[in-house]
Amino acid sequence: MKNRSSSQFSHIKLPYLLTLPIILLVALLVVYPISQAIWTSLTDKTLGAAVDEKINFVGLRNYNSLLHSPTFLASLRITTTYALLNVVFSVGAGLLTAILVNKKFRGRGGIRALMTAPWAFPDIASVIIFIWILNSAFGVVGILNQHLPFDTSGGWLTSSPYAFVSIIVMSMWKTFPFYSIVFLAALQGVPEDLTEAATVDGAGPFQRFKTVTLPSIRPTFVLLALLAFIFAFRQFSMIYLTTGGGPERDTETLVLAVYNTAFKYYDLALSSAIGVVGLIFTFLIAVAFLALQSRAEKSNS
Amino acid sequence: MAIVRGTKLSNRVRAVFRYFTIFLVSLLVIFPLYWMLVTAVQAPEVTLRYPPVLYPIDPNLKGFHAIFFEKQMGKWLINSGFVAILTTAITTALSILGAYALSWFKWRGKMAFGLMLLFTQMLPEALIVIPIFKIYSNFHWTDSLATLSLIHAAFVIPVGVWILKPAFEGIPKEVNEAAQIDGCTPMGILRKIIIPLCSPAILAVGVVAFFASWGEYLIAVTMISTEGKYPASVGLASTMSQLDTPIQTLLSGAIVYGLPPVILYMFIQRFVISGLTAGAIKG
Incomplete structure (x- = not known):
C-alpha cells in the first residue's frame, strides 16, 4: 500500500521533472533575454555605452519615435510585403507542382527526392550560389538580362526594385519544393472514390478540384500559408548576406532592422524596441497558428 | 466513337503539357545546384568568359x-x-x-x-x-x-x-x-x-x-x-x-x-x- 501511494506521488511530479530541463533552457535563453530586450527598449542605451555610463529610463520614448520613423514604417511594410509574396508565390507554386506530380509517372520518386534538395541546402551555401548567379559582371543571369525589357545594369542585388525581386526569387527557390511535398502528402489523402464518383457524374478536372480536392486539403493549405509567413518573417541570413537590407534600406525587414539599428547605427535601445514589436508579432502568429490547428483537428474528427 | 477519340487526344495533349511543366519546374529547381557544380570544377578563365559557358570545360578539383x-x-x-x-x-x-x-x-x-x-x-x-x-x-x-x-x-x-x-x-x-x-x-x-x-x-x-x-x-x-x-x-x-x-x-x-x-x-x-x-x- 505504501509502495503504491509513493509511486502515484512520483507520477504527479514526473511530468514536471521531465519538462524541467527544457523549461530551464528556455527560461535562460528565451524568456530572460526577452525581459532584457523589453527593459533596454525603455532606456536610452547605445551600443558603445561604457560600463559606468549612466543609462536613463525614458519610458515609451523609443516606441514613440518608432511611430514617427519613416524607416521603421517602411520596414514593417517591407516585412509584410516580403512575407505575403512568399505565401502567394511559394505556397501557390507548391500546390501547382504537387497537383502535377500527384499522378503516377516514371521518375516520380526521383523528382520528389529532388524537391527536398533546396530545402535541405543550408542558407549560407544558397547565398553563395545566388550571389554568384546574380553577380552583375560575371553572373549567368547576364544571359537573361539582355532579353529583358527593363534596365538591370544597376545589379540584381544592388538596385531597387531588383534586390527585392531577388530575395523573393531566392526564398521561393528554397521553400516552394518543400511545400510541394507537404501538399503531395495531403493530396494522397484525398479519397479516391470521391474523385471517381465526381468523374462518373461528369465533373471536369477543374470542377473535381474545386468540389473534391480543395475542401479536403484546405487545412493543409491554410497551415502552409501561415508557415510560409512565419519562415519569411524569421528569415535573416539569406537577406543579410545578399543585400544587407539595401540598397538604401529597401530590403530591410524587421529582423534586419533590429540587427542594423544595433550594429550599424549603434542605437541599442531603439533596436530593442523594434525587437519587442517583432515579439508581439510572433506571439500573434503563434496564437493564429494554434487557432487554425485546433480548427483543423476538429474538422478531422 | 468520335467523342472517345477526342478525349483520348486531349488526354495526350494534357499529358505532354504536364510532362513539359514538370520538366521546366525540375530545371528551375536544379539549375542553381547544377551551376554550383559547374563553377566549382571550372578553371577561372573559363568561368569569367562571356557569354557564360553552360557546361564544364576541362574540369579540375583545384x-x-x-x-x-x-x-x-x-x-x-x-x-x-x-x-x-x-x-x-x-x-x-x-x-x-x-x-x-x-x-x-x-x-x-x-x-x-x-x-x-x-x-x-x-x-x-x-x-x-x-x-x-x-x-x-x-x-x-x-x-x-x-x-x-x-x-x-x-x-x-x-x-x-x-x-x-x-x-x-x-x-x-x-x-x-x-x-x-x-x-x-x-x-x-x-x-x-x-x-x-x-x-x-x-x-x-x-x-x-x-x-x-x-x-x-x-x-x-x-x-x-x-x-x-x-x-x-x-x-x-x-x-x-x-x-x-x-x-x-x-x-x-x-x-x-x-x-x-x-x-x-x-x-x-x-x-x-x-x-x-x-x-x-x-x-
Missing part, C-alpha cells in the same frame, strides 16, 4: 584543394560537426523527455508548456540574439562551441518534441497497462517500450537537430569570434566577404558544406514534414 588547404575548411567542418553533435545529443534527450510528458501524462501547465514551445519555435532568433550575447558575456560563455550548442538546442527542441509527440501517442494504451501490471515504472516504460518502438522518429529528430545546427549562421557569427573556432557557416561567410577569394574556391566550399544535409534529408523527409507542421498535418 577549388576543393584551395578551400581545404588555403582556407581552413577542414577545421571549420570539424567545428560545425562538434557543435552539431552536441546540439543533437541535447535536443534528442530533452525532446524525448518533453514529448513523453506531453503525450502520456495529464498535468496542470501542459497547455502552457506547449504554448511556450510553439512560441520558441516561431521566434526569430535575430530579435533576441543581442540580449543572449550579453548574458553569455556575463557568464564568459562567448567564443565557445560547447555553449553555442545550448542555444542551437533551445531553438530546435520544439521541432523535436512535435516530431516525437505523435509517434509516442501512436503506441497503444494496452501496452502501457500491460507493462504497469508487470511492475514497470513510468521511466522503465519510456526506456524499454517507447524509445525502442519509436526509434525511427528519434533518429529523425537527431538528423533535424544536427542539420539545424550545421546550417545556423546568425547565432554562431555573434558568439564565435576566433577564426580557428568558426563553424563552416561562419567560415564560408567570412571567405565570401573577402573579395579576393576565387569563385571556384568559394563554390567548392558550398558543395562540401551543403551536400551532406541534402543527401540525408532525402531519407527522412516524411518525419521532417510532420515536425515542422507541428504534427497537424497527417502526411
Whole structure:
C-alpha cells in the first residue's frame, strides 16, 4: 500500500521533472533575454555605452519615435510585403507542382527526392550560389538580362526594385519544393472514390478540384500559408548576406532592422524596441497558428 | 466513337503539357545546384568568359584543394560537426523527455508548456540574439562551441518534441497497462517500450537537430569570434566577404558544406514534414 501511494506521488511530479530541463533552457535563453530586450527598449542605451555610463529610463520614448520613423514604417511594410509574396508565390507554386506530380509517372520518386534538395541546402551555401548567379559582371543571369525589357545594369542585388525581386526569387527557390511535398502528402489523402464518383457524374478536372480536392486539403493549405509567413518573417541570413537590407534600406525587414539599428547605427535601445514589436508579432502568429490547428483537428474528427 | 477519340487526344495533349511543366519546374529547381557544380570544377578563365559557358570545360578539383588547404575548411567542418553533435545529443534527450510528458501524462501547465514551445519555435532568433550575447558575456560563455550548442538546442527542441509527440501517442494504451501490471515504472516504460518502438522518429529528430545546427549562421557569427573556432557557416561567410577569394574556391566550399544535409534529408523527409507542421498535418 505504501509502495503504491509513493509511486502515484512520483507520477504527479514526473511530468514536471521531465519538462524541467527544457523549461530551464528556455527560461535562460528565451524568456530572460526577452525581459532584457523589453527593459533596454525603455532606456536610452547605445551600443558603445561604457560600463559606468549612466543609462536613463525614458519610458515609451523609443516606441514613440518608432511611430514617427519613416524607416521603421517602411520596414514593417517591407516585412509584410516580403512575407505575403512568399505565401502567394511559394505556397501557390507548391500546390501547382504537387497537383502535377500527384499522378503516377516514371521518375516520380526521383523528382520528389529532388524537391527536398533546396530545402535541405543550408542558407549560407544558397547565398553563395545566388550571389554568384546574380553577380552583375560575371553572373549567368547576364544571359537573361539582355532579353529583358527593363534596365538591370544597376545589379540584381544592388538596385531597387531588383534586390527585392531577388530575395523573393531566392526564398521561393528554397521553400516552394518543400511545400510541394507537404501538399503531395495531403493530396494522397484525398479519397479516391470521391474523385471517381465526381468523374462518373461528369465533373471536369477543374470542377473535381474545386468540389473534391480543395475542401479536403484546405487545412493543409491554410497551415502552409501561415508557415510560409512565419519562415519569411524569421528569415535573416539569406537577406543579410545578399543585400544587407539595401540598397538604401529597401530590403530591410524587421529582423534586419533590429540587427542594423544595433550594429550599424549603434542605437541599442531603439533596436530593442523594434525587437519587442517583432515579439508581439510572433506571439500573434503563434496564437493564429494554434487557432487554425485546433480548427483543423476538429474538422478531422 | 468520335467523342472517345477526342478525349483520348486531349488526354495526350494534357499529358505532354504536364510532362513539359514538370520538366521546366525540375530545371528551375536544379539549375542553381547544377551551376554550383559547374563553377566549382571550372578553371577561372573559363568561368569569367562571356557569354557564360553552360557546361564544364576541362574540369579540375583545384577549388576543393584551395578551400581545404588555403582556407581552413577542414577545421571549420570539424567545428560545425562538434557543435552539431552536441546540439543533437541535447535536443534528442530533452525532446524525448518533453514529448513523453506531453503525450502520456495529464498535468496542470501542459497547455502552457506547449504554448511556450510553439512560441520558441516561431521566434526569430535575430530579435533576441543581442540580449543572449550579453548574458553569455556575463557568464564568459562567448567564443565557445560547447555553449553555442545550448542555444542551437533551445531553438530546435520544439521541432523535436512535435516530431516525437505523435509517434509516442501512436503506441497503444494496452501496452502501457500491460507493462504497469508487470511492475514497470513510468521511466522503465519510456526506456524499454517507447524509445525502442519509436526509434525511427528519434533518429529523425537527431538528423533535424544536427542539420539545424550545421546550417545556423546568425547565432554562431555573434558568439564565435576566433577564426580557428568558426563553424563552416561562419567560415564560408567570412571567405565570401573577402573579395579576393576565387569563385571556384568559394563554390567548392558550398558543395562540401551543403551536400551532406541534402543527401540525408532525402531519407527522412516524411518525419521532417510532420515536425515542422507541428504534427497537424497527417502526411
